[in-house]
Amino acid sequence: MRFQALIAAALLCAAPAFAHQGVHIENPYARTSGGIGGTGGIFLEIMNHADTDDRLIGVASDVADRVEMHTSTESAGGVMSMAAVPEGFPVAALQSRDLKRGGDHIMLMGLHQKLKNGDVIHLTLTFEKAGEVKVDVPVDNARKPDAAAAPMADMPGMDHSTMEAPVN
Numbered sequence: 317m318r319f320q321a322l323i324a325a326a327l328l329c330a331a332p333a334f335a336h337q338g339v340h341i342e343n344p345y346a347r348t349s350g351g352i353g354g355t356g357g358i359f360l361e362i363m364n365h366a367d368t369d370d371r372l373i374g375v376a377s378d379v380a381d382r383v384e385m386h387t388s389t390e391s392a393g394g395v396m397s398m399a400a401v402p403e404g405f406p407v408a409a410l411q412s413r414d415l416k417r418g419g420d421h422i423m424l425m426g427l428h429q430k431l432k433n434g435d436v437i438h439l440t441l442t443f444e445k446a447g448e449v450k451v452d453v454p455v456d457n458a459r460k461p462d463a464a465a466a467p468m469a470d471m472p473g474m475d476h477s478t479m480e481a482p483v484n
């Protein structure tokens with residue numbers, strides 16, 4: 317009993333060294349549009365298993381010139397627009413946060429090659445607490461949006477193809 321408690325305490329103390337295990341990425345996929353120089357969106361679910369709040373503060377990939385955190389919003393008139401979110405995405409302790417169509421997403425601008433379904437994008441996420449988390453993101457242009465996503469988000473390319481100029 318006491319021994320087990322010690323082990324449990326040791327595991328807890330060791331946690332910071334393996335802090336990346338505190339954040340789990342589920343169901344990543346990407347949609348791309350256009351060939352070289354084109355754009356793409358990456359969608360995934362961030363699960364924070366740690367009992368401290370965390371925040372996604374960096375996104376990187378060698379697949380595009382620029383990789384940014386974005387959020388999409390829909391105006392009352394139904395027009396989608398998006399903006400960069402340089403401060404990143406907070407993920408509360410023991411909570412998850414979806415980056416999904418029609419909402420928060422990771423934006424690829426200036427693709428270095430044409431990507432097709434099944435291609436894998438190597439993405440590095442940096443969290444304030446958990447540090448770097450590497451994710452293999454399959455390209456899946458046929459993926460339907462989540463049922464919870466806005467119907468407008470189903471229009472292929474709409475959310476990204478209109479944004480040629482970087483938004484800062």
Ligand SMILES: [Cu+2]
Nearest residue numbers: 386398423476
């Ligand atoms: Cu975007």
